[in-house]
Amino acid sequence: MMLSRSVHKHAIFIISIITTSIVVGSKNFSIFQSDDGALYITLVKQSFIWTTAIKSLTTNFFQGDGGVFLTMNVWVNPVFIVYKFLSGNDVVFAVNAITFFAMCIFLYFLSLSFGLPRLPASIAAQCVAVIACTPAGNILGFASRVISLNSNFAFTGGILLFVIAIIHYSSNKSKTTAALLGLAVGAILIYGVICDPLWFIVMAVTVxxxxxxxxxxAIIIGNCTSLIITASVSLSIFAIPATYLYGLIGYSARNVFSSEMGFEEDRSFQVIALYTSTYGAIIYILSALGCCLLIYFGGRSSRKIGWAGLGQISFIAAITALYGLSNTNWALLPLPLYFEVAAVHLSIIAGCVGWYRIIRDYAARTSGEGILPAPVSKMIWAATFVPALVMLKPSSQPMPPVPGALPTTLPGELLSTLDPLRIQPGQPFRGATASMIGFNSGELAVSRPFSNAKIAQLETLWRQGIPTLEEYSQLVTSPSYLVVSRILAGRGDNHMRNLLIPRRINPALMKALGVRMVISNTPLSEGVPIGHFTDERGQDFYIFEWPDYNYGNYSPTNIIPVNSASEAISRMAEGDMDYRNNVIVQNGDIDATPLTKATFSEIVFNADSKIDLAAGSTGTSIVIIPIQFSRCLYVDGDDVYLFRANLMETGILFKGKIQVRITNRFDIFHPACRLRDISDMKRLDITALRREREAKGPSPTGERK
Structure with a gap:
């Protein structure tokens, strides 16, 4: 009977959040708002074509010469699996509903673990989820739009909330139960890493x-044996993906060049609701007071939650104040609003527990009954979604694009002209494009109008299946960043940490990187003009074609050995560098044997992010393919050697005729190869280039020298 009653109460909660989730979805809030939204939709759909459940961070043929996709694994995340079966507004509805439903579930279990009964836990979970996942959070002054933009962000953060709930639940359990819970926590953490390794790291930092x-x-209060067991077991299991995570971050440009990166915007954009909104400040203050009540009146277990919640609020408030008052570059650290989006729920729920305890005890002392009569309690159980519906009442429109001089759309005729570049699984690579629109404008690459316009342009191209030299990824690699920032951009063109934008035209290098067509809003002196279009705003668009681009057929015979990245960049920046006949190689990487030109070479991209290479030679030859090199690339042929060419490209040394397949083996089970990439960067001393730029000091705004 007791079990039946418990199931009945949980079932009512499930029904109520399903109802609320349907309302959230039907409101068509567009969980993906503004520029990021369309980008995510495009990349998710591409991920289903070009990746697998294990190989989710593989070569992305659409951008940056094979830069990785955004780090989400669409195959194992329930938020994204709907993309494989739905389209249009149905996708928006499903993603909204699933994200909200998942967040409610995670917050519900967190509330139960912290000590709230089912009814208050249900109400707290749904109200906090409304703040986290809908525009109601914006109305209250919270930065919930970040979760609204990134559903995998919300789901990964929810996983960590669930982990914290289990950890607290284990605090008063037996040693055996604590060990089993530790196994469960370890398994859940690995699942979170597989879902989205980068956002998992960000969320872990915020909590x-x-x-x-x-x-x-716990140490001060005592009775932490079970917690130590749970933590020890879970961390020992989590050691499995630790190398994988280190490899991801260690090879990224933000790990080495964060001091050069930035985002030009009003810093108040990142300030939390405590400082910017009356409603937000009230919620923060009430949560802090609730945590204090829990510390003062709660038991040993509750006091730990109170101290943790109060500490979290204090940290968020302090780090936001530090951010707002300083000019510190935060390219390596999560911005303050991420701490609010990802972790303030913990403090709000902890505060709710404190206030509930006080109200419950007061009601019990004054009436001798429970906090609510049974009939009233049942009525609230049947309508726990009402608070959510009330908060959802204000209508919300997608965030308007930030105004700027650059166009955010591309004419249809222009896209048709680029159609020969479209890539599909099983078809040969026929060149990429570079969107140089605004390359000579006065706007900085890190300015919000410029970067927003660029993201919109790139999304349009990728949606049409057109690869680009530009790259948008939180894991932009160090070699890719160096080539763009030192040769294809100037010192005044500081880049965002996840968006590489060429601002200078270097035909020889760009052709070597596979660029066949260039889009510009001004005529160029290089290339063959093949199109001129004007949009409804009167904006001009020109397309120029470079016929002798590298589609995997560049076969240099002269090896230029270098000992450092600085030396490689200097040679590549030379105006007379001929990549068709010369290749820059790390000293000692390959033997300087007599080389002959390859008689033919062609690369084909496959649906599982594998590359087929067919090439022939009358002797020993090298071919350079416009794909970023990594020690994780594996070739299945004999007498075929892959090496780093021109700092970032893949070189293939072979004899005779070959038909081979190249695979990127990097995944959570094979992370060691990425450590060799990091070792390469250390041998090339890439940090010398950062030190050199730091020594020169800040450049004048817009300087491109």
């Missing part, structure tokens, strides 16, 4: 203050 305060409180 770290809560966990640190919780651990300190």
């Amino acid at each position: 770290a203050p809560f966990l640190i305060c919780y651990a300190i409180a």
Whole structure:
């Protein structure tokens, strides 16, 4: 009977959040708002074509000479699996509903673990989920739009909330139960890494203050044996993906060149609701007071939650103040609003527990009954979604694009002209494009109008299946960043940490990187003009073609050995560098044997992100393919050697006629190869280039020298 009653109450909660989730979805909030939204939709759909469940961070043929996709694994994340079966507004509805439903579930279990009964836990979970996942959060002053833009962000963060709930639940369990819960936590953490490794790291950093305060409180208060067991077992399991995560971050440009990166915007954009909204400040203050009540009146277990919640709020408030008052470059750290989006839920729920305890005890003392009579409790159980519906009442429109001089759309006729570049699985590579629109404008590459316009242009091209030299990824690699920032852009063109935008035209290098067509809003002196279009705003678009681009057929015979990245960049920046006949190689990488030109060479991209290469030679030859090199690339042929060419491209040394397949083996089970990439960067001393730029000091705005 007791079990039946428990299931009945949980079933009512499930029904209520399903109802609320349907309302959230039907409101058509467009969980993907503004520029990021269309980009995510395009990349998710591409991921289903070009990746697999294990190989989710593989070669992305659409951008940056094979830069990785955004880090989400669409195959194992329920938020994104709907993209494989739905389209249009149906996708928006489903993603909205699933994201909200998942967040409610995670917050519900967190509330139960922290000590709320089912009814208050249900209400708290749904109200906090409304703040986290809908525009109601914006109305209250919270930065919830970040979760609204990134559903995998919300799901990955929810996983960590669930982990914290399990950890707290284990605090008063037996040693055996604590060990089993530790196994469960470890398995859930690995699942979170597979879902989205980068956002998992970001979310883990944002909840770290809560966990640190919780651990300190547990040590001081005592009775932490079970917690130590749970944490030890889970961390031992989590050691499995640790190398994988290090490899991801260690090879990224933000790990080495974060001091050069930035985003030009009003810093108040990143300030949390405590400082910007009356409603937000009230929620923060009430949550902090609730945590204080929990510390003062709660038991040993509750006091840990109170201290952790209060510590989290204090940390968020302090780091936001530091950000707002300083000019520190935060390219390596999560911005303050991420701490609010990802972790403030913990403090709000903890505060709710404190206030509930006080109200419950007061009601019990004054009436001798429970906090609510049974009939009233049942009525609220049947309508726990009402608070959510009330908060959802204000209508919301997608965020308007930030105004700027650059166009955010491309004419249809222009896209038709680029149609020969379209890539599909099983078809040969026929060149990429470079969108040089605004390359000579006065707007900075890191300005919001410029970067937003670029993202919109790139999304349009990728949606049409057209590869680009530009790259948008949180894991932009160090070699790719160096080539673009040092040769294809100037010192005044500081880049965003996840968007590489060429601002200078270098035909020889760009052709070597596979660029066949260039889009510009001004006539160019290089290339063959093949199109001139004007949009409804009167904006001109020109397309120029470079016939002798590298489609995998460049076969140099002269090897230029270098000992450092600085030396490689200097040679590549030379105006007379001929990549068809010369290749820059790390000293000692390949023997300087007599080379002959390859008689033919062609590359084909396959649906599983594998590359087929067919080439022939009358002797020993090299071919350079416009794909970023990595020690994780594996070739299945004999007497075929892959090496780093021109700092970032893939060179193939072979004899005779070959028909081979190249595979990127990097994944959570094969991370060691990425450590060799990091070792390459250390041998090339890439940090010398950063030190050199730092020594020169800030450049004048817009300087491109």
